[in-house]
Amino acid sequence: MNEQTQIELESAAFRRLLKHLDERKDVQNIDLMILAGFCRNCLSKWYMAAAEEKGVDVDYDQARELVYGMPYxxxxxxxxxxxxxxxxxxxxxxQKK
Structure with missing residues (x-):
């Protein structure tokens, strides 16, 4: 697989994850943190960090709006x-583990 295809597939998977989380608003961030060790806010921070690595200015509020689909x-x-x-x-x- 070439790098561009890999990037496209990873992007599609990320968009699907966001869509899934949007469809499951009943799942609270604390539930995600307990079971998976990350939450919507973590995704927002990871997105912001990735933007920074590329020299793109994305602040936390912008990243959270992308992840949450609306202002936080x-x-x-x-x-x-x-x-x-x-x-x-x-x-x-x-947290003790």
């Missing part, structure tokens, strides 16, 4: 739920 504050107001004590305990347990 809007997504948070509409979809983010308060973490339960069980979620917080599970998250803390993952």
């Amino acid at each position: 504050d809007e997504w948070k107001d509409k979809y983010q739920q308060k973490a339960t004590p069980e979620q917080l305990a599970a998250f803390e347990a993952t």
Whole structure:
């Protein structure tokens, strides 16, 4: 496989991941952090870091809007739920590993 094809496939997979996360707004970031060790905010930071490596100016708010599909504050107001004590305990347990 040539490099351009690999880049195109990786880009398509990333877009599909974002679409999947958009379709699963019920999955909270804390759930992702507990189970997978990353969340939507992590993806935003990784996107911002990749842009920086290429000399492209993308700030955190822009990156989060790309990942969340809307401004972060809007997504948070509409979809983010308060973490339960069980979620917080599970998250803390993952941080000790």
